[in-house]
Structure formats: structure tokens, C-alpha cells
Amino acid sequence: MRINDTIGTAIGNTFRSKTRTLLTVLAIFVGAFTLTLTSALGAGINGYITETVDGFGVRDVMSAYKEQNAAPSDEPQEYEPADRAGADGRGAQVAASYLTQDDLDDIADIEGVESVEPTLSTTVDSIARDGGTPYSIMAVQLVPGQNLQLDEGETPAYESGRAEVAIPAAFVDALGFDDASSAVGEMLTLGVSDADGDPHAFDARITGVIGDGFAMGMPTNVLSLNRSAAVTISALNQLGMADELTDLYTNAFVHFDAAATDAEIEALQDRLADAGFASSTVQQQLGMITSVVDGIVFVLNAFAIIALLAAAFGIVNTLYMSVQERTREIGLMKAIGLGSGHVFGLFSIEAVFIGLLGSTIGVLLAVLAALGVSAGMAGSFLADFDGLQLFRFEPVAIAATVATILLLAFLAGTLPAVRAARQDPVTSLRYE
Incomplete structure (x- = not known):
């Protein structure tokens, strides 16, 4: 089976149980949304402090x-x-x-x-x-x-x-x-x-x-x-x-x-x-403010990571149930010559795709929410803070967030994928 076929089959299988997949994606979305938003908030405030220090002009x-x-x-x-x-x-x-x-x-x-x-x-x-x-x-x-x-x-x-x-x-x-x-x-x-x-x-x-x-x-x-x-x-x-x-x-x-x-x-x-x-x-005096901001962002990110860990168990559960439901199908694929590596890749790609859906939706909605919040606050209590960009989305940070979630999804899908890859085709075809 070619890689394109494997990816297409994996994506199609993801939506076999729409409700189960949707709930798992939602759990990933919560973590990705929170992690993206809090990271951007920390970057925005710390960036403003850094620019303020640089503009202060006192270096010696x-x-x-x-x-x-x-x-x-x-x-x-x-x-x-x-x-x-x-x-x-x-x-x-x-x-x-x-x-x-x-x-x-x-x-x-x-x-x-x-x-x-x-x-x-x-x-x-x-x-x-x-x-x-x-x-x-x-x-x-x-x-x-x-x-x-x-x-x-x-x-x-x-x-x-x-x-x-x-x-x-x-x-x-x-x-x-x-x-x-x-x-x-x-x-x-x-x-x-x-x-x-x-x-x-x-x-x-x-x-x-x-x-x-x-x-x-x-x-x-x-x-x-x-x-x-x-x-x-x-x-x-x-x-x-x-x-x-x-x-x-x-x-x-x-x-x-x-x-x-x-x-x-x-x-x-x-x-x-x-x-x-x-x-x-x-710089040291203003640096204390940066430390406080970093501490708050760290705590908020911890909640996001907990949500992502919960989502990882959701991926494990989703794929284990998928393996259980498709036991005869897996046996048939192996019987016609599909190797264990391809079966492993099929379920691993499903896990990564679920992670990609949740992280992408989370990041996009986080950006939209930040734009809305910033616009609403710009004319109120942030009006006096010239040059303050409350949320600062850095491409590297966003890419790192998505990559982390994809890695977590892949690791979460490893156990079900290994179980599917190790199944004996004869036993699987007899499965009721």
C-alpha cells in the first residue's frame, strides 16, 4: 500500500465513529486553545516590558x-x-x-x-x-x-x-x-x-x-x-x-x-x-515583573498540559476501541499481504490526524479570540498603555505547540497501533 493510500485510509477511518472522534478532538482543542492563548499573553506582556526597558535608555x-x-x-x-x-x-x-x-x-x-x-x-x-x-x-x-x-x-x-x-x-x-x-x-x-x-x-x-x-x-x-x-x-x-x-x-x-x-x-x-x-x-527592577508574568503563564500552561494529557488518554481509548471494532478487517488486510509496519502506520496516522485536527482548531480559535479581546480592551483599560500588544503570536511558539501536540498524539496512539500490528491474521479472521 502506497503512503498516499495509507494516509487517505487512515483519515477516512478517523470519521467512522464521528461522536467518539469529536469528543477526543474537543479535549485536544481545549489544551491547544489554552496553551496558545497563555503563551501569546506571556509573549505579549514580556515583549512590552522588554521594549519599555530598551526605550528607557538607561544601560550604564x-x-x-x-x-x-x-x-x-x-x-x-x-x-x-x-x-x-x-x-x-x-x-x-x-x-x-x-x-x-x-x-x-x-x-x-x-x-x-x-x-x-x-x-x-x-x-x-x-x-x-x-x-x-x-x-x-x-x-x-x-x-x-x-x-x-x-x-x-x-x-x-x-x-x-x-x-x-x-x-x-x-x-x-x-x-x-x-x-x-x-x-x-x-x-x-x-x-x-x-x-x-x-x-x-x-x-x-x-x-x-x-x-x-x-x-x-x-x-x-x-x-x-x-x-x-x-x-x-x-x-x-x-x-x-x-x-x-x-x-x-x-x-x-x-x-x-x-x-x-x-x-x-x-x-x-x-x-x-x-x-x-x-x-x-x-532592567533588574522591571525584570521582577517579567518573573511574575512568567510564573502566572507557567501555572496557566500547566492547566493546558493537564488537558492535553487527558486528551492523550482519549486518543488511546478511541484507537483501542477502533482496533477492537476492526479486528476482522485488520486480519483481512494482513491476510492479503499488508505488513505489520503498514498496520502500525495506519493507526499511528489516525492518532496524529486527530491531534492535528484538535491543535489546528485550537490555535485558530485562540488567535480569533485574542483579536477580539484585544480589540475590546484597546478602548478601555489598555488605552493608556501605548504600544502594548496584549497577545503576541510568534510563529515558532505556535509551531512548537502544534508539534508537541502531534508528538503527544503519536505517542498516545503507539499502544493501540502496536496491538493492531501484532494481531495474528488467522485469529483475527475468526474474531466475532
Whole structure:
């Protein structure tokens, strides 16, 4: 029997018992549908995170801060007078968590560190335009080399010699601008308080409008400052503050070679840790989100695999019953000269064809469902995530899913196929 005849006969035999075949295909469909959808979801979210990290533009900077020596305890701890808060409001343990100028010098001396600069503490009370209504806002200093996701304009130049800011899109209308583009290049008045609570104001130029999206990782009322703006605000915040409190920093930007490999970055972080400083890169911080996504996708894929294993038993059952029903037919085929290999191939092809039907239908419906879900969500809660493709179908992943299901179907069909191939033609012809 030629291979084409074998395949045609196998496909025809598959539909002899339509209900039984349909139920088996349905079980495979559930697994293929779930596996395809969850894999595409993981690829879509992780791809968005990767693109966000790449677009962030920070490849040669990490954040370093003091490691906390005092570990939390579940047991009551005896009070020590040295732990009490001083006149400055900082306890001894809290103050010990701040970086000092000596700490910055120690970091700068570590092998692999090209330069280090403290992150300035900045507190902005309000922003206003042309003496208009002031609005409360938070402010953060840009990471050196950072690129913001902007609706309009450019990221403030980190070292420009003048105060530059990027405002959130939510403040465009409130500040009286017609649209985001009209806000770019305009001046903004920042209200700042000193240590005694006295108000101060200074102007900064708007260079861009920040789009709502994942990359900020912050509320929508955050003002992004360049270094010049941060220096001015920090100086105003510290007016009236005791001298010994002006050289304390929560963390610092550590610059290293942009061409450093992952192993070299890890080695630098180990040296920082040996010196008592914890550190993290932007990629590592966002990588934690990727790990969470991978964990969720893994759990969902586990359910899909369980469904496929159940489907495999369905294939075994379907083909065993088929062998039982076609015992005399198998005996007749062997009696006219059909070899055991051809009989084995006949039932194996049936198993693979059932797997192909279930996986193909599952993949196609998964793609259609993803397109429908994406279209429905694009105008709702995903509207703020520019560039997010929730489901990302990769040809290699789809091919791997189908190939895995076909292999599983083939293995499931092996036992019934072997049983059919080993049947004695004389005994089979006598079977009632």
C-alpha cells in the first residue's frame, strides 16, 4: 500500500465513529486553545516590558543605597535609648540608612565604578501657569540617560544648565493648554517650601508631556525633573535645615561601562555588596515583573498540559476501541499481504490526524479570540498603555505547540497501533 493510500485510509477511518472522534478532538482543542492563548499573553506582556526597558535608555546606570543591617524581628525588642528620635526627627537606625558624602567617596573608589552622584531629595508643593490655579504634584529626578514615553516634546536634558521638566498628560487641560503640543516650550511655576515651611517659587521650561503608560510605573501626577531643576528644588527644600542634615541621601546613581556584560555588572554589584551597599539596575527592577508574568503563564500552561494529557488518554481509548471494532478487517488486510509496519502506520496516522485536527482548531480559535479581546480592551483599560500588544503570536511558539501536540498524539496512539500490528491474521479472521 502506497503512503498516499495509507494516509487517505487512515483519515477516512478517523470519521467512522464521528461522536467518539469529536469528543477526543474537543479535549485536544481545549489544551491547544489554552496553551496558545497563555503563551501569546506571556509573549505579549514580556515583549512590552522588554521594549519599555530598551526605550528607557538607561544601560550604564544603577541605583545604590545603604544595606539595612537591622533585620526585622517577630519578637518584642527591648528599648534602647540610642534608638530614640533626635531633634531632627530621625532615629539613629533611620539615619544610618542614609548615604553620606563619605559613602559616595567609598562607592566611587570601587572597581568598575566610573562616577557616582547622589539622588537629590525633591519636594514640590504645586505647579501653576501664568499665576493661574496651582495644582498639587509630586516630583522625581530623572535617571541619567532616561528616555520618557512622551505624547509630545522631548525628555528634559539631564545636564542642560537650566531647569527643565516634563509634565503628565493629565495636567495639560488643567493648566490651560489647548493640547499637549501647545504646552511644549512654555514656562511653568513651581511652588517649593523650605525646612521652615516658607514658600518659594521658580520657573522651569516644559520640554515634554508624559504619556500615561507602564514605563513611568508611578501615579499620573508625577513631574519629571532634570538635574538642574532637582538641584534648585533640593537647595530650596534645605533652606533653614541644620548643616549636618544636608549631606544625607537615600540613594545614588552609579555609572559604569555601557559595554559591560551581565557577568561584569553582577560582579560590580557583588563588590558594592561587600562594601555594604545594595544596588539594582532598571532592567533588574522591571525584570521582577517579567518573573511574575512568567510564573502566572507557567501555572496557566500547566492547566493546558493537564488537558492535553487527558486528551492523550482519549486518543488511546478511541484507537483501542477502533482496533477492537476492526479486528476482522485488520486480519483481512494482513491476510492479503499488508505488513505489520503498514498496520502500525495506519493507526499511528489516525492518532496524529486527530491531534492535528484538535491543535489546528485550537490555535485558530485562540488567535480569533485574542483579536477580539484585544480589540475590546484597546478602548478601555489598555488605552493608556501605548504600544502594548496584549497577545503576541510568534510563529515558532505556535509551531512548537502544534508539534508537541502531534508528538503527544503519536505517542498516545503507539499502544493501540502496536496491538493492531501484532494481531495474528488467522485469529483475527475468526474474531466475532
